[in-house]
Amino acid sequence: MLVTKQAQTRSTDLVAWRRHCRGTLPLDASVEEWMTDFFSDDNLPGLIEEHGSPLNLISTAPMRSNLDQLNQVAAERNLDFKVFFARKSNKCLAFVDQANHCGAGIDTASENEIQQAIDQGVEASQIICTAAVKSDSLIQRCLKNSICIAVDNRDELHVIVDQANRLACQAIVALRLGGFRHEGQKLPTRFGFDVDRDNTLLAELSDLPLSVQGIHFHLDGYDARQRVNAIAQSLEWIQALRDLGHSPAFLDIGGGFPISYLRSAQQWEMFWQEHEKALLGQRESITYRNHHLGRQQTEGRIVGKPNSYPYYQTPVRADWLASILDAEIGGQTVATKLRNSRIQLRCEPGRSLMDGCGMTVAKVEFRKQNAEGDWLIGLAMNRTQCRTSSDDFLVDPILLPTGEGTSDPMTGFLVGAYCTESELLSLRRLKFPTGVRRGDLVVFPNTAGYLMHFLESRSHQFPLAKNMVVSDAGEPIALDLIDV
Structure with a gap:
């Protein structure tokens, strides 16, 4: 009963926190309990003053839970399975330690990521290098440490x-494949050997100083059916390698495991319906200067796709993986096919392991109205500190009223520190029913996966945001080792 009361209290508190900042069309984020505990923490403003704005707060506990979910799906199907954490999704070393502690490997994309994993005690057999461009120095480091490339x-x-x-060594490698056939079409990609055109490569490998340990691929997007077809075609390459005397033991299906940032499918659908009306001039804009977010108005209709992550989607993570493993290839489920082929299934999720693991907090420095009468709320951060390749991070920020003085209700936009007209931290029009004060804090929830670090920049010579680890074992909050 106590747990239920605590959950009810947190839910009530979260509703209270949300009321200070809502989108014109609300998009309520899923928020972890450890995050809500910080919303009322009197120490948070002091941490911002000491370490600067923005400040990234991270917790590794959700990562452990996310890993357990994936491992459970594989265990239920008696499948040899191993997760490799895509380090590029977040640079904090606490996540490397947590992955290592939980028996997961590390997927590295640079020489620094490799060396940091080694320095943190990760064994070479638990590291794979998937860098898109590999320098001589990086390749040498992999070879000298017997790391799979x-x-x-x-x-x-x-x-x-x-x-x-x-x-005078043998290189440990996996062959990265691309160009898979799906529904009569080739899947476009910039990665890997073409599964059809480059099949002559197989005959060239025998006399080379290589140990071909597996097949690897990376697919863009979240279509589970594409993964099934890619697995089927990859297994054909594995059999061909075995026929030529090689001993591949794993198939790595890369990352791109979907998550859902939002609580409500209805809010997500309503946002895009109203955004379309705004682009067609049928209602007031809900984005800055009616930003199109990737879509265009042409002859009275909307064309194109949103340049956005699908912030609400289903199935996600474990259920999505289960749908792949339970799909059929030649009359057998994928899981059965992999077991019968004596193949370990590997994957390299980043975002889905980081789900719930972080939030970014920034300080309000000013409020002003622009020439169009919109309020602009300036935060001590820049747009690269909470951004990926999407046009916008489509979740409602949470405003913590910690500043002094009073403020009237206002509607406007969050802007950042770079000296460009495009420096919007959120393109969506936000409502502040209780106003905004200088010194208030704005929280961007669930930013650990790519949003914190993937595009972060030191333009204008601004320092990078500090990263602090929130322990679930009662230990004091402390800087991540990446910042020490």
Whole structure:
């Protein structure tokens, strides 16, 4: 009963916090309990003063839960399975330690990420290098430490072979594939050997100083059916490798496991319906200067797709993985096919492991009205500190009224510190029913996956945001080792 009362209290508190800032069309974020505890923490303003704005707060506890969900799906199907954490999704070393502690590997995309994993005690067999561009120095580091390299192209393969011969060692590699066939079409990608055109590569590998341990691929998007077809075609390559005397033992299906940032499918659908009306001039704009978010108005109709992550979607994470494993290939489920092929299934999720693991907090520095009468609320941060490749982070921020003085209700936009007209932290029009004061704090929830670090920039010589680890074991909050 106590747990139920606590949950009810948190839910009531969260409703109270949300009332200070809502989108014109609300998009309520899913928020973890550890985050809500901070909303009323009297120490939060002091942390901002000490470490600067914005400040990233992270917790590794949700990562452990997210990993457990994926592992449980595989265990229920008696599948040999291993998760590799996509380090590029967040630079904090606390997540490397947590992944290692939970038995997950580390997917690295740079030489620094490799060395940091080694320095944190991750064994070489638990590291894979999937960097899109691999320098001579990076390849040497992999070879000297016996780290598996996902080979992307022939030039890269030649460098690996040359350096392996020079070092008198055998390179451990996985062949990265692309160009899979799906519903009569080739899936476009910039990654990997083409599954059809480059099949002559197989006959060229036998006399090279390589140990081909597996097949790897990366697909854009979240279509589970595409993954099933890619798995089927990858298994054909695995069999061909075995027929030629190689011993591939794993199939790595990359990352891109979907999550849902929002609580309500209805809010998500309503937002896009009203956004379309705004673009057609049928209602007032709900984005800054009626920003199109990737869609266009042409001859009275809306064309194009939103340049946005699907912030609400289903199925996600474990259920999505289960749908792939339970799909059929040639009359057998994918899970059965992998078991019968004696293949370990690997994956490299980033965002889905970071779900619930972080939030970004920034201080309000000013309020002013522009020439159009819109209020602009200036935060001590820039747009690269909460942004990926999407046009916008489509969740409602949470305003913590910690500033002094009074303020009238206002409607406007969050703007950042870069000296450009496009420096919007959120393109959506936001309502502030209780006003905004200088010194208030704005929280962007669930930013650990890519949003904190993927595009962060030091333009204008601004310092990068500090990252603080919130312990679930009662230990004091402390800077992540990446900042020490």
